[in-house]
Amino acid sequence: MTQEKRVAPLEMSPEEFRRHGHRLVDDVAEFLASLPSRPVTRGEKPSQIRATLPDDRLPETGEDAGPLLENAARLLAEHSLFNGHPRFFGYITSSAAPIGALADLLAAAVNPNTGGYQLSPVATEIEKQAVRWVADLIGFPRSGSGLLVSGGNMANFVAFLAARRAKFGAAVREKGLGVAPGARIYSSAETHTWLQKAADLFGFGTGAVCQVPVDARLRMDTTALARAIAQDKRAGLFPFLVVGTAGTVSTGAVDPLPEIGRIAREHGLWFHVDGAYGAPAAMLPDAPEDLRALAGADSVAVDPHKWLYTPLEAGCTLTADPNALSEAFSYHPTYYHFDSEEEQTNFYELGLQNSRGFRALKVWLAIRRVGRGGFARMISDDIALARRLAQNIARHGDFEGGPGGLSIVTFRYAPRELRSGPEAEERLNRLNTELLTRLQDGGEAFVSNAVVGGKFLLRACIVNFRTGHADVDALPEIVARVGREVARDIV
Numbered sequence: 382m383t384q385e386k387r388v389a390p391l392e393m394s395p396e397e398f399r400r401h402g403h404r405l406v407d408d409v410a411e412f413l414a415s416l417p418s419r420p421v422t423r424g425e426k427p428s429q430i431r432a433t434l435p436d437d438r439l440p441e442t443g444e445d446a447g448p449l450l451e452n453a454a455r456l457l458a459e460h461s462l463f464n465g466h467p468r469f470f471g472y473i474t475s476s477a478a479p480i481g482a483l484a485d486l487l488a489a490a491v492n493p494n495t496g497g498y499q500l501s502p503v504a505t506e507i508e509k510q511a512v513r514w515v516a517d518l519i520g521f522p523r524s525g526s527g528l529l530v531s532g533g534n535m536a537n538f539v540a541f542l543a544a545r546r547a548k549f550g551a552a553v554r555e556k557g558l559g560v561a562p563g564a565r566i567y568s569s570a571e572t573h574t575w576l577q578k579a580a581d582l583f584g585f586g587t588g589a590v591c592q593v594p595v596d597a598r599l600r601m602d603t604t605a606l607a608r609a610i611a612q613d614k615r616a617g618l619f620p621f622l623v624v625g626t627a628g629t630v631s632t633g634a635v636d637p638l639p640e641i642g643r644i645a646r647e648h649g650l651w652f653h654v655d656g657a658y659g660a661p662a663a664m665l666p667d668a669p670e671d672l673r674a675l676a677g678a679d680s681v682a683v684d685p686h687k688w689l690y691t692p693l694e695a696g697c698t699l700t701a702d703p704n705a706l707s708e709a710f711s712y713h714p715t716y717y718h719f720d721s722e723e724e725q726t727n728f729y730e731l732g733l734q735n736s737r738g739f740r741a742l743k744v745w746l747a748i749r750r751v752g753r754g755g756f757a758r759m760i761s762d763d764i765a766l767a768r769r770l771a772q773n774i775a776r777h778g779d780f781e782g783g784p785g786g787l788s789i790v791t792f793r794y795a796p797r798e799l800r801s802g803p804e805a806e807e808r809l810n811r812l813n814t815e816l817l818t819r820l821q822d823g824g825e826a827f828v829s830n831a832v833v834g835g836k837f838l839l840r841a842c843i844v845n846f847r848t849g850h851a852d853v854d855a856l857p858e859i860v861a862r863v864g865r866e867v868a869r870d871i872v
């Protein structure tokens with residue numbers, strides 16, 4: 382280093398930062414304001430998108446920050462799929478709270494490493510408070526343990542590993558799954574694919590998962606659950622975990638959680654609730670008892686980046702036992718002391734990550750910004766809009782409604798003249814598959830799909846505080862118009 386005062390290439394002077402930052406904030410504000418008038422997506426091909434990127438040779442030298450940021454803002458605004466668009470109804474991906482975007486800027490600027498307390502004193506306490514508030518919001522006891530992770534899959538994985546440690550003891554961490562022969566896991570056939578991944582990755586194998594059948598409303602059949610557990614026990618197997626879902630990903634079904642919890646307790650199983658999508662609906666005054674019963678689970682996964690509208694990524698694991706996570710992840714468990722005011726939490730000892738970002742800030746600020754009341758209003762509005770959409774669909778002559786729950790509506794385009802005759806089902810599946818592709822590429826409104834009982838259905842999910850009456854009122858006509866085009870072309 383030859384300079385007296387080091388000026389590193391990546392450093393920015395305060396004046397530069399202000400200038401570029403203000404400009405970027407202006408661009409973002411403009412982008413957010415323009416969302417409703419933009420297509421949800423342009424449906425471009427990968428090669429078209431690649432052509433918009435700079436020369437593919439690695440840059441040897443740098444460029445000015447101003448034009449770079451301008452270029453990046455324009456690229457993103459013109460070639461993204463906008464889940465914050467009022468007519469985005471696809472998947473369970475929410476509109477992101479603008480305060481979350483500002484929080485991410487602040488979090489990245491300070492850049493605490495929330496793996497260890499020493500590296501992130503205030504950020505750790507903020508994360509702990511955010512986790513207690515998430516528990517409060519969904520009605521789960523705040524006396525347990527918890528942490529933020531990247532999303533629903535990770536939140537469920539963390540709970541899965543806590544269950545494994547709790548039911549097979551410390552030996553499973555030292556000796557591996559040899560101490561857990563015949564381990565069995567139960568969940569309904571509608572469970573998200575995370576469970577397959579977990580059973581595989583954490584050594585049980587997908588064959589250890591017993592898929593319990595569902596009833597007509599796609600909820601776990603608890604008689605079949607009790608029977609399967611009893612049968613496996615008689616056969617000398619070791620049932621240890623049952624997973625109930627609070628809001629299935631395909632149709633928003635809520636499993637009968639009170640009865641699943643009762644069966645789990647009776648047989649000594651860990652009771653985990655996957656509430657990645659639906660858990661926040663438990664805060665509504667008129668929430669069904671089935672949903673509220675997540676309060677009695679051993680662990681819950683919930684995604685702030687879904688129905689708490691924080692920007693990606695934010696998932697959250699909660700356990701009722703305050704020691705469950707440190708016992709599963711720490712190599713020198715510091716037991717939770719109720720009398721220790723000055724205990725320092727090291728989040729690396731409560732989960733899979735070592736270095737960790739400050740994703741808690743956006744969750745914490747969003748909660749403070751609107752409180753429980755604000756979330757309850759947005760979530761109940763989303764549900765009311767889904768009901769309105771279902772009514773619109775039912776009134777329209779060209780659709781058939783499918784199962785739906787919480788803020789998910791399923792339906793298919795099925796004009797009367799195509800509903801009967803030989804191979805009607807096969808024809809309708811082909812028709813709706815092509816219809817989905819054209820809708821998704823068209824950019825007027827974005828829906829996804831579900832397959833229920835062999836029927837290919839379109840699926841709208843509203844976790845979107847920007848969606849309004851006009852949007853759900855417009856959707857049936859958009860789908861019917863594109864549906865008529867597809868029918869003309871392929872039937």
Ligand SMILES: *Cc1c(COP(=O)(O)O)cnc(C)c1O
Nearest residue numbers: 532533534573628630657658684
């Ligand atoms: C979305 C979802 C998941 C997966 O969550 P990610 O945040 O996408 O990792 C798991 N379970 C349910 C019920 C979900 O809705």
